[in-house]
Amino acid sequence: MSAPPLAFGAENPSADCIADSAGGLTFDLDVPGSADAAAHWSAALVLRRRGSAPAEAPGDADEVRLPLAPSGAGRVRAVLPSTVALPEGRWDVHVACGEAAPQRLLPGLADLRSLVDRRPGPSTSPLAVRIPYATKHGNLSLRSWLRAPHAEAGDVLVEDSGITGHGSLYRVEDPGAWLAGAVVEARCRRAPELVRTAPVTADGQDFTFALSYAQLCEEWRGGLDVWDLWLRGPEGSQPVRIARILDDVADKKQIFTYPAKPYAASYAPARVSPYYTVDNDLSIKVDERPPVAAAR
The missing domain is CATH 2.60.40 (Immunoglobulin-like)
Structure with missing residues (x-):
């Protein structure tokens, strides 16, 4: 029974x-x-x-x-x-x-x-x-x-002229060879044809890149622009979304926050900041600076 x-x-x-x-x-x-x-x-x-x-x-x-x-x-x-x-x-x-x-x-x-x-x-x-x-x-x-492969985001620094990111590449046979000549691509969601690239400096499976505010704000015309970050390697390989998943935090969007850096874009004053999406992928947003409140 x-x-x-x-x-x-x-x-x-x-x-x-x-x-x-x-x-x-x-x-x-x-x-x-x-x-x-x-x-x-x-x-x-x-x-x-x-x-x-x-x-x-x-x-x-x-x-x-x-x-x-x-x-x-x-x-x-x-x-x-x-x-x-x-x-x-x-x-x-x-x-x-x-x-x-x-x-x-x-x-x-x-x-x-x-x-x-x-x-x-x-x-x-x-x-x-x-x-x-x-x-x-x-x-x-x-x-x-x-x-597979996976590009794990590490430290992200909001600096005076741009954003510097560090990361590590996993699940490829030879990370050092894969990263040789690799670039980071920032892809604009508003206009997919807009892509900004930054060369990668590699040390074994670890990499560093820097994107300038000038690159990200050149075509900005107000409102919100979001740039998704990808790592592109050798010819014939698929680009890899840069993300942060190798820890115990399931939702990083509200936990890992970064300051918004003011930038004098040609169109209008802007602010730029990196952030993690709902899928823990790394992106950068460009938005309008809020007006300064009048003194009372």
Whole structure:
């Protein structure tokens, strides 16, 4: 006789998360009810990509099911290895058992120490990054990236004449050769044909670049211009979006902030500042300087 379904009640259970340096995650959660419930064959942790419909068949690319197994003391565990492909996006975390509708999980304790200052080893396989976080509604979700090659943004300096950026290149066979002659491209969202380039100075797999305010403001005519930063390498290679994902911060836009530098553009006074997008990609915005308030 099979064990009864997991006795999850009206209140959503929580899951503790442990991250490893390779990109894997372990989920531990309590099982209300009998110990036998933890062994139910259908118990699973369900990851569902945000914006997708529930999976209609096994193997759906927008849903991943991880079996839950007893881990002692009335707890169950699911493991998401780094080798399991998880396409880029935001994944909501559920627990499911039998015919009952999956329940959203709440975030418990998170041990993400292995993600801090992560520096992946040499490999050409896609770099898997998964960061658990609490949504604005208090539920548990994951932000996933899967990139090869990957250009990791480091220090970004807002200086008098322009913006200097540092980064590291991963997931190419010979980073030093790839970076030889590489350039950073700033691509204007408003007008895709507008591209500004800056040469790269390489030191092994690390690189440095500088974009001047004059370059970014030359065609600016007021309003907001956004420039997305890409790293372009040897002929025939695909350009790589510069991003910051190798740490424990899932959403950097409100956490990593930079000052806006005033610049006397030919059209009007402007201000320029780097920022991270909602996907943790590095961009630069050029906007109008706010008027100076009159003294009272």
